[in-house]
Amino acid sequence: MKPLVSIITPLYNSEKFIVQTINSILNQTYTNWELILVDDCSTDATLQIVEEYTKQYSNMYLLKNQVNSGAAISRNKAILQANGKFIAFLDADDLWISNKLEFQVDFMQQHNCDVSYTSYYQIDENGNPLNKLVKALPKLSYNKYLKTNYIGNLTGMYNVATLGKITSPNLRKRQDWLLWLSAIKKSGKPALGVSQPLAYYRVRSNSISSNKIRLLKYNFLVYKKGLGFSYVKSIYYMCLFVWEQFFIKSKLIVAKNQV
Template sequence: MKVLVSIIMPMFNSEAYISEAINSVINQTHINWELWLIDDASTDKTLEIVQSFLNVHTNIYLIKNDTNLGAAITRNKGIEAAKGDYIAFLDGDDVWKPEKLEKQLAFMEANYCDVCFSSYNLINEKGELLNKTIKALPTLTYKKLLKSNYVGNLTGIYNAKTLGKITSYNLRKRQDWLLWLTAIKKSGKPAKSIQESLAYYRVREASMSSNKFNLIKYNYWVYRKGLGFSTIKSMYYMFLFLFEHFFIKSKQTVITNKI
């Protein structure tokens, strides 16, 4: 397919992983892409590493934040600069499989869907498989997504030709969930998934949830601030979220020895 895909990659102190993430884009079998790297005021060698890619690839671009602005504003800068027919996301510590874009674009065209995502594998900080796969729901409605975020952001892609550019609400956490809620609502159709795993999500100790209870407040703000629900309605959806997360969504994780 000839369509241009814009890939949005926010970075912050990503020196240990950024080369692998960028190379997973360069190695895509769909070759018509542009990569927007947005650095959120890194203090390590991230920019030095990135420069080596900029020197070689004319379809890789860099935007630098003078101060740390957070994931939402950082991603939005890339989205606003993007020129692609489709917009996809990959964080600076995650990895795509080579046929990720090609398979999703063909699937979206064949199934007339505006929003697509896929299953993905979990890896550790060393890039080793954790023998766990997060299985994507075959079809995802707005109503179902309201209960919990079922889209792995590293697998999500939306059709900017039909939906226009959709940006993130400025929350420090869970802003990607709001983006996919907006995309599905604007589409008026459910999102559809590829059941095959197309990416690797890196589980990092620094982001692992000894902080899970702290993240609950960000889930609440998705409803209260992001969606503008009343306090009572937000609390109601928080109850639904907790039930969905602990009793239903957990079934997405499949133990596997396969890549």
């Protein structure tokens, strides 16, 4: 029997996108999965929409935060409840291509891989293609990954059987970067990248991650608070980050027709 994959999806006022997101999971060619959704005190129709799915599908579970707590706490709550051999993440506004799970699970088993991630496309807020492909590096060491976040969280998957359950620190942004850093460090092996694009990342006009300058302060907190680096060491790594992000990683974002 194929191994169970636990899919983690935090929710907050996601009524506009959550149906598309869940349907992209239901359309997976790989069928042995569970979906754990965690609502972070949504004030729109998100809960009602998701509850209709959980009534219909026995492998979908809805957890609810008592107070608004942020994505890290929501993801961690789901991780602790997960039963899968593999854990994957899909935020409530992103989408998977139908063979994403099947291709990635097979890839990880064939390569004895603890951590993997894939290339992905970018779409706009309305789901229109932006003609941009973000290419995955073939291998990603811990030291390379310290310099900038190369893993799109919607594409990442880790092996619980070999690594155990790995959770995120409670930072507002970039907590996923710290989770993948922990996973790669614990593995002792590089994360492996799948060159085939298997997901769609939705670029939101009002999101923090869409503003690279605003995001710099959250990157600094990854080094200072998340990793416990000194102020001087954090500044040093921020210099490496800027170089890596704007002069190296930027070259991995290409026009869709250049695959």
